[in-house]
Amino acid sequence: MSKIVSLSEAASIALHGLILIAREKEGLNVIHIADRTNTSKHHVAKVMQRLVKAGYLYSQRGPNGGFSLKKKPEEINFLDIYETIEGNIEIGTCPMDKPICPFDKCIMNNVTNKMTNEFRNYLKEQTIEQYL
Amino acid sequence: MSKIVSLSEAASIALHGLILIAREKEGLNVIHIADRTNTSKHHVAKVMQRLVKAGYLYSQRGPNGGFSLKKKPEEINFLDIYETIEGNIEIGTCPMDKPICPFDKCIMNNVTNKMTNEFRNYLKEQTIEQYL
């Protein structure tokens, strides 16, 4: 069995984490998010740090600390989150990263570019607000 | 930079290899395919062996040996090839392989199931014949 559209655990934590945080009045800490997402607190911590740096979250250390939203839920779309964690999605490049294509016309582009574009557009339409 | 729809080199070799073979009158050997696809002959050999076992190719050892098509180009679709190499595409399972979803309604399904289905259908429509 395989997955053709794969989401890393990091991306999943980012999306789930933001939604969980958005649903709460008060900040959520790493342990809380790790519990609710069935993941390790180490991994959650790493992902949250990136979301803080990227401007999506406030972080608060010390007792009763945790993470809270810096932007409005309707202003956070899935594409931005995805790209914050995974890097920008490539479009139009050779899916095999070959410098020279042995084919007159790239086959893979036909297969992956179409799907990449559709997925990208779909992610852009999804916002945190829709999942509160 | 990242790729959201990722094709392994193995899957790429399978698709490119089959098309190259389909375009030729005579059998193509491993070295030839490796050259044309910019990959290692070891990897090509491994992939071709799986396509032979799966019934897509004849193989012929010895001088002037190589691989040739066992099915008609219009009878080989990309989905079957993909699944021969990568395993069947999962549909409807938790994209994070978690036994229990912490959410009332799975967010990820919404994101990945839709795309997986579309990609799957698209691959099914593509046949080797269309790339001769």
Place this chain on the structure above:
DNA sequence: GTAATTATCGTATTTAAATGCGTAAATGTA
């Protein structure tokens, strides 16, 4: 001001995929 709590950060480990290699088996050619 001390202890408890919590995020931060750099590094280590794990994992999966890709790649490389060596030997065996089969086949055609001279």
Place this chain on the structure above:
DNA sequence: TACATTTACGCATTTAAATACGATAATTAC
């Protein structure tokens, strides 16, 4: 029959990405 060619197969190595860990710094409460 001998030899060159080519696939088959199992295992070893390498590599890159994902994930886990441990020490440190900040903050709060008492």
